[in-house]
Amino acid sequence: MIRAHMATYPPRVATLRAALDSIAPQVDRVFLCLNEYVEAPGFLAEYNNLTTFHPERDLKDIGKFAAPDVADGDDVFLVDDDLIYAKGYVAHMMNVVPEIADHPIVLGVHGSIMRTGFRHKGYKRQYFNFPKAQAQSICVDQLGTGTIYLKGRQMPALDDMADAQGYADIRFARLSHQRDITLICVARDAGMIRQQVTDSSLYHSFTRRLPDAVFDEVKIYGRRPAHLGQPVDTFLSRGHAAPADT
Numbered sequence: 001m002i003r004a005h006m007a008t009y010p011p012r013v014a015t016l017r018a019a020l021d022s023i024a025p026q027v028d029r030v031f032l033c034l035n036e037y038v039e040a041p042g043f044l045a046e047y048n049n050l051t052t053f054h055p056e057r058d059l060k061d062i063g064k065f066a067a068p069d070v071a072d073g074d075d076v077f078l079v080d081d082d083l084i085y086a087k088g089y090v091a092h093m094m095n096v097v098p099e100i101a102d103h104p105i106v107l108g109v110h111g112s113i114m115r116t117g118f119r120h121k122g123y124k125r126q127y128f129n130f131p132k133a134q135a136q137s138i139c140v141d142q143l144g145t146g147t148i149y150l151k152g153r154q155m156p157a158l159d160d161m162a163d164a165q166g167y168a169d170i171r172f173a174r175l176s177h178q179r180d181i182t183l184i185c186v187a188r189d190a191g192m193i194r195q196q197v198t199d200s201s202l203y204h205s206f207t208r209r210l211p212d213a214v215f216d217e218v219k220i221y222g223r224r225p226a227h228l229g230q231p232v233d234t235f236l237s238r239g240h241a242a243p244a245d246t
Contacts (some may be wrong), residue, residue, distance in 0.1 A: 007033040007063025008081040026090035033063030060165035072153035080146030108143030111185025114222035177221035
């Protein structure tokens with residue numbers, strides 16, 4: 001199954017429809033976590049491949065990791081409710097690095113690499129931003145979890161993400177590193193993903209000022225991948241990554 005996982009909450013209802021319109025036609029099913037909703041917005045009934053669920057507590061951004069019944073071989077797209085995905089987004093992600101089927105790798109469109117000395121200077125990064133074109137697929141430290149494609153067997157358990165509201169990208173990167181999964185920011189044309197305007201931003205409310213415990217997680221994986229910054233062809237072609245465990 002090709003599936004998309006999204007989390008939302010009431011202040012994002014204005015951007016939710018456009019996000020769903022962009023991704024729903026490209027996948028078999030969308031799983032939508034409705035944080036803080038008592039009743040689902042009426043327009044969601046228009047999508048015939050949408051499964052909604054209400055978590056017992058507000059999961060915020062980690063609601064993307066709460067979707068049920070993920071099979072090891074599923075193709076999973078983690079998406080955000082304030083982004084718009086180009087018509088060919090899913091097809092591009094499934095073909096740009098075909099080795100994803102056989103290796104422990106995860107692909108994304110928004111990547112970053114920690115800058116030299118970041119452990120002493122703070123959360124300093126080189127960005128590979130999703131609106132921009134990128135000529136080569138390269139190994140990075142971290143991926144934005146609203147731009148990720150992975151196999152079902154690589155999905156972290158919700159319990160492992162449970163206390164990472166507001167810094168899902170960091171927790172996902174740390175877990176991936178500890179599981180020997182390589183994060184790759186993919187080659188693409190400009191405009192593969194576009195940002196919608198929204199009043200709410202986790203970046204401004206949280207990730208500009210990382211608590212010490214969160215920064216400690218960054219130190220676990222920052223600048224540690226063996227092939228950091230290298231084009232994917234230079235290390236996958238040499239048999240760097242063994243088949244992923246299931």
